[in-house]
Amino acid sequence: MGFLAPERVELSGEVAACARCHGPSGRGSREGGVEVPDITPGALGHSRTRAVGEVEDRARPAYSRATLLRAITEGRSASGRELGMTMPRYVLDDAEREELLAYLVQLGEHPDPGVSPTTLTVGAALPLTGRLGPLGQEAAAVVRAVFADVNASGGIFRRKLELIVEDDAALHEPRNVTRSNAETTTGLLARENPTRVETEGPQRVTPDATTRLLDRGVLALVASMRRGPLPSDTRLAAEGAPLVLPLALTGGTSEEDSPVFFLYPDEPSLARLAVQSLANTRESELRRKPLVVVHTGGEAGQAWAQAVRAETTRREFLSPVELTLPDGTLPVERWASAPPPAVLYAGTPEGLATLLRALEASAPTVRVLAPASLAIPEVVGASTARIHFLYPAGLGERAPELKDFVAFMKRHGLAPGHSSFQFGAYAAARVLVEALTRTGAEVTRASLTQQLEALRDFDTGVSPPVTFGVNRRVGIQGGQLAALDPTTNQLVAASDWMPLTP
Ligand code: HEC
Incomplete structure (x- = not known):
């Protein structure tokens, strides 16, 4: 428990944590006009002279145990000077005093896991064997090659980057x-x-592989492949080890303080984007006719339907009609004469094929919106003109240039493979390198997380620009409507970029 002078405002828990002001490694800062001193043993154990141009004389002798405790509990420096009001005064019992002093004595001397004078070690949990083995191998090769480039030009503050992969x-x-x-x-x-x-x-x-990597002492994780939340996420959170841009098969949601930083939004966010895009052009229709949501059940289906419901309610549109495949029946005959504004589909490719064939047969004017993971030519068949896909990875003017990536692959002799995984791994490694570079020489998990949160409009070279924040764990928040070009089987832009409104 800490108290702020002069009114003795009570601070507790995280707010009073020393690291909040003195920094994750205790080195202090000079940001915002307030000088927060270095409180590592090297600083406190030595005398300090008045700095040139310093208004207030902060000179003091080296701290002893007794004067250090006095500084923390009574706010008096080793010279007897009253410390500024920003430094709280702490109420500590005997045990807490001992623990705090023991902590301060070793502060900054034990680096975080994965940090040595010569190396920064990060991990990736990827499938290296089995069905997805080839994808995992490709992703690992891309991350290794990005690291090799960094190492060839001297590393990050002289430390080499090292990747260890555990088979997941x-x-x-x-x-x-x-x-x-x-x-x-x-x-x-x-x-x-x-x-x-x-x-x-x-x-x-x-x-699991994530746990094994943490046991091996990695600083952070990068480009791990995952479908959704994992039990080992609690371990990541407890240790404060960030996972930078997992190859997430379903995208990610913005969760405050989560250790996982995602590249793309998840399906429910795309559902909100779908409603948003319809609202831009057909607002009045959506107040008269309900949207139709079709999914193939399970948690993912429920989440999709729930997101559409929430967004229509928020915009005061009629509540959507919800249908589940394969068990439910599609009232396509009725839609022939009274078409809904659109059908929003998420689920299995088989379910989408069922929906599209039924529409082709009886209600060919009904428009369908679905996540871009379902843009499979055989599934879409003859419906290319009636279905739009929600695509967050950038098309048309928003399309990444890729020229650096292509040159990079060539230089390292890497063959183009499953491109979305190679792009994902490249983006992940680039974001990690950028954040580590900004972290500087004092690398801790906490400072790395802070730098990730400070990333704004970072160009990965393979995606739209990435921005994170304290409350923002999805780097790209928006997308475009895309159509499948029947001649090339490629996705082409069917709308401008739409930022996802929070
Ligand atoms: C709200 C911000 C804040 C928090 C939280 C905070 N400090 Fe400080 N601390 C400061 C500032 C600012 C100073 C400089 C005050 C001055 O010199 O007048 C300071 C000064 C000190 C000093 C004196 C350093 C010197 O060179 O004379 C020590 C020791 C210290 N803090 C230890 C701690 C410890 C230990 C904790 C956690 C139990 C802590 N502080 C929490 C802001 C904070």
Whole structure:
């Protein structure tokens, strides 16, 4: 508990944390006109002379245990001078005094995990084997090549970047496959050695790749592949280790203080963007006729429908009609004479094919909007003119230039593969390098997070510009409508860039 003079305003918890003012490594700062002194042992253990041009004389002898405690509890410097009002006065019991002094004695001397005088070690949890193995390998190669470029030009403040990858294949294999493997193994083991099954059977929880990387002591994670939140996220949060731009198969949401920084928005955000885009052109129609939401169930489907509902309510449009495939029936005959303003679809490609074929047969004028992950030519078939995709990665004038990326791939002899994963890995490595460079020589997880939060309009070379903030964990917040060009099977811009309104 701290108190701010002179009215003794009570501060507690995070607000009173020393690091908030003195910085994550205790080195202080001079930002905003207030000089916050360095409180690492090197500074407090030595006398300080009056600096040139210093208005107030802050000269003082070296701190002793007793004068240091006095500074913290009574706000008096080692010289006896009363410390400024910004430095809180703390109420500490005996145990807290001991702990705080023990902490201050070693402050700044133990670097964060993954930081050595010569190296910065970061990790990536990627599938290296199994079905997605090739994608994981490609992504790792791109990150390594970005690091190699940085290292070839001297590293970051003389430290070389090192990537370690843990295989996360198990996370990405379909559940039923894993289970049947496990069952076969159990069967075999049971016949040979039944006791072993009990102790080391498939029930045993093996730590995931993220946990293993944290155990190996990485500074941060970069470009890990993931579908959604993971139990190990709590470990990331507790240790304050950021995960920079995961290759997120479903995008990410802005969650305050989350350790995960995403590149693209998730599907519910795209649903909001869909409603926003319709509102721009057909506002009055949306007040008279309800939108239709179609999805294929599950949590993702619910989230999609919920996002459309929330956005229509917010804009005072009629509530949407919600239909679920494959069980629900599509009232396409009715839509033939009374078409809805649009159908907003998210779910499996099979579900989209069912929807589009039904519309082609009975209500060919109805317009469909879906996330760009569903822009699959075989699924879209003859409906190219009636379906628009929500695309956050930049098309037309917004399209990234890619020329640096192409040159980079050539220089490193990397073959073009699954481009969205290679782009994602490249963007992730570039963002990490930028934030680390801005962090300077004093690298901690906390200072890296601060620099990520300070990133504004950063050009990754492979995506629209990236901006993060204290409350913003999705770097690109917006998108365009895109159409599938039937002759080239490529997505082309069908609208200007639309920033996602918060
Ligand atoms: C709200 C901001 C803030 C917080 C929180 C804060 N300090 Fe300070 N601290 C300052 C400022 C500003 C000064 C400089 C005051 C001056 O010199 O007049 C200072 C001065 C000091 C000094 C004297 C340094 C010297 O060279 O004379 C020590 C020691 C110190 N702080 C330790 C701590 C510790 C330990 C904590 C946490 C328990 C803490 N501070 C929390 C702002 C803060």
